[in-house]
Amino acid sequence: MTNPTPPAARAFFLVNEGLAFLLELLALGLLAWWGMTRDIGWAGSLALAVAAPLGAAVLWGMFAAPKARFRIPHAAQLGVKAVVFGAAALALLVLGHRLSFLWFTGAVVLNTASASYYRTRS
Template sequence: MLTLAKNANALLMFLLELGVLASVAYWGFTLSPNWAVKLLAGLGGPALFVAVWALFGAGGGANATFPLTGVARAALEIVWFGGGALALYASGPAASAAVFAALFVVNAVLRIFWNEV
């Protein structure tokens, strides 16, 4: 049963990662009525987030170019997932941003509790 819970939490982490990218893209495409700005922010924002995650956080650090551990990893996750929640909040749906942030906190606490960080 514990293995199932850990796997479900890993799935939640992956879905949250995708949620960050979707939130940033949504924010970018709602940023301005100007299509050039929409395209730049809507495609460039997620590309920037992907680059940061690939360099420092991918695969829990195992697949990252420059893996972070400890406090640096925690700071990366807070900034990365917090950025996703903030982008969602800035684009309008405050309740969705709150749910997203709460899901990240639950996911992070469970990973710390299960010693998976």
């Protein structure tokens, strides 16, 4: 017989999953923002503002999403997440938002660590 998950733990898990989704959307938005601020002409900036988050979303959907097209080991999933979130964090630094970089990076690390803990225990 399996032990049922306590309601408080289940609530924390759901809130953490919601935060993960918001951080993923924020990462895509940050990559788009970074793309639009590049001084490569209007068309180039627009193309980069579309291509950067689109590339990140495709990479995420193929390897890191809960229903990813390709199942890869957990460590490799964390690597994909590090690439996407790392690019978004670097975008914040390039845009000159050092404090936001620290907050975003801290939130991503804590959220990913919590999610990994719960996913590997179930």
